Amino acid sequence: MRITLVGSRHFGVTTFNMLRQHDVEIARVVVADADDRLAAAAIAAGVEVKVQESPKLVTASEIAEGTDLIVTAHSHARISQEALAAAKLGGIGYHPSLLPRHRGIAAVEWTIKEGDPIAGGTVYHLADRMDAGAIAAQEWCFVKKGETARELWERALAPLGQKLLGEVIDYAKAHHSLLAKPQDEQFATLAPSLPK
Structure with a gap:
């Protein structure tokens, strides 16, 4: 399962670490601020980081190609309908x-x-x-x-x-649905x- 994680701060990092223990592929991490600790954790783990163009909105182009599920963790940005449609199962928070x-x-x-x-x-x-x-x-x-x-x-x-x-x-992962x-x-x- 390919996941795009959108988040920030401590909860974003703990979610990133939890996802890594659940045998999923974190395809990309999306952050509002390049200096956020979640961005640093992703870079250290060799995961691609994308900085949002707008801190209030995540667009389809910011979601990794082939994403099955968008997961948000301490994100204050709205995930656009186009971004949700870009992921097979949409998104959860x-x-x-x-x-x-x-x-x-x-x-x-x-x-x-x-x-x-x-x-x-x-x-x-x-x-x-x-x-x-x-x-x-x-x-x-x-x-x-x-x-x-x-x-x-x-x-x-x-x-x-x-x-x-x-x-x-x-x-x-087990049911390919939510x-x-x-x-x-x-x-x-x-x-x-x-x-x-």
Whole structure:
């Protein structure tokens, strides 16, 4: 299975390393910033790196030829419909909430702000609307009393993301398809950026 990984930062690197352990070919890594640590990890491993023309959008020309699946990991760029169409199975991303709850850039912060006793993670199909694609995998975890967003992310949600992405990749390799359960829009909430 050939994968184009679009991402950044620590979660991008841990996803890159996880993919390498799942017997897939990482055909290309796409980053918004050439100095990002994900770009450095890919170059060190001999994987081609492509820097996005626009930090907000990934185009079809930035997806490696023959890609089976696009995987995003800490990417804030929208993957264009043409880019998704360039991959046999489209694209997936990980969102640190129980979608459709807390769609948006500050999902973990809103989990804490709302006092949610349960959090979780979702691997979802990339779609036109942010965090609104069908669900491929989902799992929950408890939130500890007094836990910060960063603590929750590091303790539970980031490791859960690696686990779920790995399971979805393994399923895609075995079945040449992805599970897809539509999100129930009546439960959708938004998680926009919070002031610092």
